[in-house]
Amino acid sequence: MNTKLMRQLSICGIDIQSYLLLKRGFKPVIRLDVTENNPNNIENFIKVSETHVFIKTFDEYYDQKLSRPLSFAYISLSEDLAQEAYEANKTRDLKSLGKLLGYPECCIDSFIRNLGTSVNHMIESFLNTKTKLSFYCNSLFNFDSKVDEYLNKIYHDYYNIFTANDNFFLIRHMPCAFDCKKSIEIGRKTLEILEEELPELAEKIVFALKKPILYFDYFNWIVFYGNLKDNVLYYSKVLPYKSLFPGNNLKIIKEGNRIEVLDDKIIVYKDSKFLLKIEKQDKYKGVIMDFS
Numbered sequence: 001m002n003t004k005l006m007r008q009l010s011i012c013g014i015d016i017q018s019y020l021l022l023k024r025g026f027k028p029v030i031r032l033d034v035t036e037n038n039p040n041n042i043e044n045f046i047k048v049s050e051t052h053v054f055i056k057t058f059d060e061y062y063d064q065k066l067s068r069p070l071s072f073a074y075i076s077l078s079e080d081l082a083q084e085a086y087e088a089n090k091t092r093d094l095k096s097l098g099k100l101l102g103y104p105e106c107c108i109d110s111f112i113r114n115l116g117t118s119v120n121h122m123i124e125s126f127l128n129t130k131t132k133l134s135f136y137c138n139s140l141f142n143f144d145s146k147v148d149e150y151l152n153k154i155y156h157d158y159y160n161i162f163t164a165n166d167n168f169f170l171i172r173h174m175p176c177a178f179d180c181k182k183s184i185e186i187g188r189k190t191l192e193i194l195e196e197e198l199p200e201l202a203e204k205i206v207f208a209l210k211k212p213i214l215y216f217d218y219f220n221w222i223v224f225y226g227n228l229k230d231n232v233l234y235y236s237k238v239l240p241y242k243s244l245f246p247g248n249n250l251k252i253i254k255e256g257n258r259i260e261v262l263d264d265k266i267i268v269y270k271d272s273k274f275l276l277k278i279e280k281q282d283k284y285k286g287v288i289m290d291f292s
C-alpha cells in the first residue's frame with residue numbers, strides 16, 4: 001500500500017481495514033461521517049483511490065431535527081451502490097444499509113433489536129456466545145456504532161485515549177456474538193489482506209485482540225497477558241492499552257498475578273496474598289472476556 005494513499009485515508013478518517021475490503025470487493029460501501037471534514041480531502045481521496053463518492057447532508061436524522069446538519073459520504077467502487085446506501089440511510093432501512101456496508105444479517109438484526117436501548121453491545125455479544133470467544137470478533141477498541149449521544153460525550157472528552165488504538169479490529173461492526181461464524185469469516189478475510197499489505201500492522205492487531213480482558217463497560221477495562229482457567233485469570237502482565245479504569249486500582253492489579261471473578265466481587269491476589277477487592281455493581285459489570 002503506498003504512502004500517499006495511506007495519508008489520504010488518515011486525513012479522511014477512513015480505516016485501512018474497510019478500505020482494503022472495499023478495494024478487493026468484499027465490502028460494497030464505506031459510510032463516513034464527513035461533518036467536520038473538508039470536502040477537498042474527500043475529493044483528493046476519491047482521485048487517488050479511484051472510487052465513487054456520494055456526499056449528502058441531513059438536517060433531520062431519523063425524525064429528529066438536528067442542531068447542526070450531519071454530512072455523510074458513501075464511498076464505493078460502484079456509483080449505484082453508493083447511491084443505494086444513501087437511500088437506505090435516508091429511509092432508515094437499516095437492514096439494507098447494514099448489508100451494503102458488508103455486515104452479516106445476524107449481526108444487523110441483533111444491532112437493530114438493541115438500538116435505542118441501554119444494552120452494552122459487548123456484554124450482549126458476550127452473553128450470546130455459545131462456544132469460544134474468537135479474537136476475530138473482539139471489538140473492544142472499536143467505538144463505531146457502540147456509543148449513544150451521552151456516551152459519545154465521554155468518548156470525545158477522552159478522545160486521545162480511545163483513538164490511540166482504534167484501528168485494532170478485524171471486523172467493523174458489532175457482532176451478534178463473539179463466535180458469530182459470518183463475522184469470523186470477515187475477520188479472517190480482513191486479516192489475510194492486512195498480512196499481505198501491512199504485515200506489521202496485522203501483527204500488532206492480532207497481538208492486541210488475542211488476549212483476556214477484564215471488562216466493566218465501554219470505557220473501563222484492562223487487557224492482560226495471561227490465561228483463564230475455571231473463571232480465574234492467571235496473568236503475568238497488564239498490557240499498556242489505556243482505558244479509564246481507575247489508576248489506584250490499576251496500580252495494585254499490576255502488582256498481582258491472579259484475579260478471581262465472582263458474581264458480586266472481583267478479588268486480586270499475588271500468589272496466595274490478597275491484594276484488592278472490587279465490589280461489582282451487577283453481575284456483568286466486571287467479567288473476564290477471554291479472546292486468547
Ligand SMILES: [Zn+2]
Binds near residue numbers: 108175
Ligand atoms: Zn452475527
